[in-house]
Amino acid sequence: MQQRIDPTTVVGWGVDADPANDPTYPMRDVSRDSKGGLDWQRPTLQPEQVEVLRSTEHNRRPAVYGTSTPPSGLSGAIRRRAFRKSEGKWSHWLMLLAADRINVIEGIGDDLMHGRVPNIPGEMGIRSEMQHNMPGLIRKVAVTGAVLAVIAALVRSSPHSSTRNRY
């Protein structure tokens, strides 16, 4: 067990101690609670210049939104379908996660279509791994190589492959 620290030696000890901080933030502030629903003076609405998917739980679009990466392709189609379901449904989120994974493949395809082979090791920070964790990198390469070798051996010895070899 480590030695206890004397609180009185800590810089700033107790300066924000406040017995009135109970219950604590975040609390509903009834004095500022309008109780009137969506009755506040709204900000100006940002013009809708890209496709914005809206939660079914919003009955009006919030005033501003991000314009990054509008939905597109197959992943976009899945996202549009996901947004037909409310936030309370697991399927809403699982469809979005599935769309994210498909979007990764679309991203690689997009790179290739633009004549660019993605530098995946570089994007994964291999330079810093070599600089700071060379033994770990060697271990990962060895394990990956071993797993691939086992898979290759299994595929080669499967009945389907031997049948194909006979013809």
Place this chain on the structure above:
Amino acid sequence: MLAMDYRGPYRVRVEQKPMPTIQHPEDAIVRVTRSCICGSDLHLYHGMVPDTRIGMTFGHEFTGIVEEVGSEVKNLKAGDHVIVPFNIACGKCHFCQQGLFGNCHEANPEATAVGGIFGYSHTAGGYDGGQAEYVRVPYADVGPTKIPAGMDLDDAVLLTDVVPTGYQAAEMAGIKRGDTVVVFGAGPVGIMAARCAWLFGAGRVIVIDHVEYRLDFARQYCPAEVYNFRSVEDPVFFIKKITDSLGADVCIDAVGGDAAGSAMHTLLGTKIKLEAGAATALHWAINAVKKGGIVSIVGVYGPTGNIVPIGNVVNKGITIRANQASVKRLLPRLIDHVQAGRINPKALITHKVPLEEVADAYHIFSAKLDGCIKPVLVPSSVDRS
């Protein structure tokens, strides 16, 4: 302009992207001077947050110089150097009016349960973030705060999230003088939560993690008693043992969905995604807090669900407090703490990296290499000193 570009789990790079433009009369365009990688960015980087789209720019902790403002911006002008809170908040809605700036209802079309956050997937509004040379800042009159004269930029950038989130973790915990506070997680937010627990009068502060270099830092910086959960076998039993079997008055979850320490949570939460992240720290916090105690959560989890011992919450009469930090609300007090020397944010920064090397910075932070606690990205056009 140069900007970070997400390509998939564990893959990021820098790209030339179009300059952001004013999209709304309350927008500002800000030239970024510092931009941190946050522990919660790692949830995005690890592919855990739904609707994280390829090509997005992350980054919700940044400072910058105002380049241009929209027609309705009154408080800022070109040339102002500002701290930009990670929350995007209108200042007018039902929630902003109550100081709940992390829960604005006018900033995120994609979800009602999440406010708008810079560079944090479309689940948080689809805004490009500050890991770039320039960024669009909506509601520029509400969130951004001018950096006080004489304040170090490295202190200022940590006031956008790390310091407020750590401080609010301690504030939400309702710490009373003499309380025993256990903080799960010795990342930047956990370290700051432990430091701030003393400001609220804690009598004992304990930090639990498994990364030795971070525990060493926390021991000195907070200061705190620190324990490696891998060396105590059962962290909940251990905490009970060192608190006369009662448990801690307060437990703070400063880890979120990337927690280590439980094979079940790791499998379900981070590998096959049937939990919204590995809720190991939250599980321990609920079990290690005393009856009637408070569990304060600032660790980030996904929107689906987690397996935690909710029966123990009922049987022990635990209060759970949680929220995204309301940065705007806290900034005046926190600026005062920094200026008075009670909090030294910049001591957390271990790595200053050119924006061009963003892939290495993410990997170093994610893999906890080279003693990394907090990496900061600096565009090459900006002085790094």
